[in-house]
Amino acid sequence: QDLLGRQSSQFDHQLVAISTRGTKERAQNWFAENKIPNSENVAIYNSWETMLEQGDFDIVYISTPHPLHYEEIIKAVSCKRNVLVEKPATMNAAQFRHCSKLAAENQVVLMEAMWTRYLPATQYLKDHLLPRIGTVRRVFSDFSFPIVSPDLPNDSRFLDKAAGAGSLLDQGVYALTWVDIALNGTSDTKVVHANSQSVPGRPSEVDDINTIVLATTAATAIVSTSMTLPGSSKPAFYVRLGAKKAAPAVRIEATEASVAIPFPCIRPEELHVQWYGDKLLNEDGTEKDEIIKKPAEGWGIWYQADVIAKAVFEKRVDTIGLSESLRILEWMDNARQMAGIKYGTKLDEMKEV
Numbered sequence: 001q002d003l004l005g006r007q008s009s010q011f012d013h014q015l016v017a018i019s020t021r022g023t024k025e026r027a028q029n030w031f032a033e034n035k036i037p038n039s040e041n042v043a044i045y046n047s048w049e050t051m052l053e054q055g056d057f058d059i060v061y062i063s064t065p066h067p068l069h070y071e072e073i074i075k076a077v078s079c080k081r082n083v084l085v086e087k088p089a090t091m092n093a094a095q096f097r098h099c100s101k102l103a104a105e106n107q108v109v110l111m112e113a114m115w116t117r118y119l120p121a122t123q124y125l126k127d128h129l130l131p132r133i134g135t136v137r138r139v140f141s142d143f144s145f146p147i148v149s150p151d152l153p154n155d156s157r158f159l160d161k162a163a164g165a166g167s168l169l170d171q172g173v174y175a176l177t178w179v180d181i182a183l184n185g186t187s188d189t190k191v192v193h194a195n196s197q198s199v200p201g202r203p204s205e206v207d208d209i210n211t212i213v214l215a216t217t218a219a220t221a222i223v224s225t226s227m228t229l230p231g232s233s234k235p236a237f238y239v240r241l242g243a244k245k246a247a248p249a250v251r252i253e254a255t256e257a258s259v260a261i262p263f264p265c266i267r268p269e270e271l272h273v274q275w276y277g278d279k280l281l282n283e284d285g286t287e288k289d290e291i292i293k294k295p296a297e298g299w300g301i302w303y304q305a306d307v308i309a310k311a312v313f314e315k316r317v318d319t320i321g322l323s324e325s326l327r328i329l330e331w332m333d334n335a336r337q338m339a340g341i342k343y344g345t346k347l348d349e350m351k352e353v
């Protein structure tokens with residue numbers, strides 16, 4: 001239930017059908033583990049195509065590993081389905097541009113599930129804080145946590161290149177989203193440097209420690225990711241999602257104030273603002289943090305679900321957040337090229353495949 005609705009939601013999200021390669025029993029166990037309401041009525045398909053062609057639902061949520069997204073979006077929108085697709089929406093910008101065109105031709109809504117953008121703390125930052133802190137001059141954005149433990153098998157999606165493995169596409173998409181939010185979608189932002197080091201001791205080269213520098217005419221952004229290093233605090237990721245105390249993961253430095261966003265920046269709940277000058281000082285004269293709390297209800301992925309539900313309800317034809325998704329996919333394309341991160345011929349050509 002936690003996954004599907006919240007008390008203040010305008011919409012009652014319901015899971016009504018799923019497509020899986022697994023058995024019915026496996027699906028039913030999953031429903032039970034995740035407390036899915038009315039799960040006895042959820043249609044279980046063993047064929048994605050059949051579900052798209054015959055299923056009775058408003059929106060399909062694509063949550064397979066990222067190299068599959070492109071073909072799956074094409075199939076879904078061709079069946080006139082509204083689509084919410086996990087991040088990164090596709091493996092490169094050209095693919096998503098094509099998907100968006102097809103979605104428009106088929107009169108449906110398409111949206112990348114970049115849930116962080118729609119959480120209350122992020123919305124507050126965008127609508128109420130960024131307009132007050134002056135010109136943003138520099139952004140630090142880190143998203144690192146140790147996903148790759150020594151016992152993680154090489155065929156896990158985090159280490160298997162055919163499944164889209166790599167920290168840039170998995171974690172970098174969030175760190176870059178924060179840059180885009182902080183710079184308010186500045187369109188002249190360019191990747192000026194990218195460097196990558198692979199996960200040590202594994203047979204294939206999977207990008208791990210990535211450092212990307214972006215610049216606009218007025219600002220610089222420094223981005224880092226890693227799926228082996230602890231980043232801003234030590235405990236395992238899902239423990240840290242509930243951590244009471246965490247070091248800043250994102251820092252936005254503007255001319256009037258700086259704003260720090262504690263880990264986990266993918267699910268922010270607090271904004272720590274330091275106003276420059278003598279407005280808000282500690283007894284020793286140092287700047288005092290103004291802590292703005294904007295909790296997310298439950299896990300928080302339904303904020304994005306509300307956004308697409310509203311668009312579908314209003315019968316809009318739209319790729320929600322298209323320019324944001326494309327900017328970030330393009331930055332990742334450029335960073336991959338500069339850092340020498342490779343997948344395989346078709347994807348490295350950065351064309352539609």
Ligand SMILES: NC(=O)C1=CN([C@@H]2O[C@H](COP(=O)(O)OP(=O)(O)OC[C@H]3O[C@@H](n4cnc5c(N)ncnc54)[C@H](OP(=O)(O)O)[C@@H]3O)[C@@H](O)[C@H]2O)C=CC1
Nearest residue numbers: 019020021022063064065066068086087088113115157170
């Ligand atoms: N927003 C967020 O917080 C998160 C987003 N993600 C994103 O979600 C996506 C999936 O990640 P994650 O759930 O970790 O990935 P998984 O590897 O767990 O795959 C998810 C499901 O996709 C199906 N699947 C896997 N491989 C294939 C295949 N080759 N062909 C067809 N179906 C397949 C499987 O379902 P079945 O066996 O039932 O068919 C599997 O359970 C990624 O794009 C990732 O970036 C991931 C985690 C969190």
Ligand SMILES: O=C1OC[C@@H](O)[C@H](O)[C@H]1O
Nearest residue numbers: 087147170171174237266
């Ligand atoms: O989107 C994500 O957020 C949570 C992480 O565990 C995962 O790697 C990533 O895909």
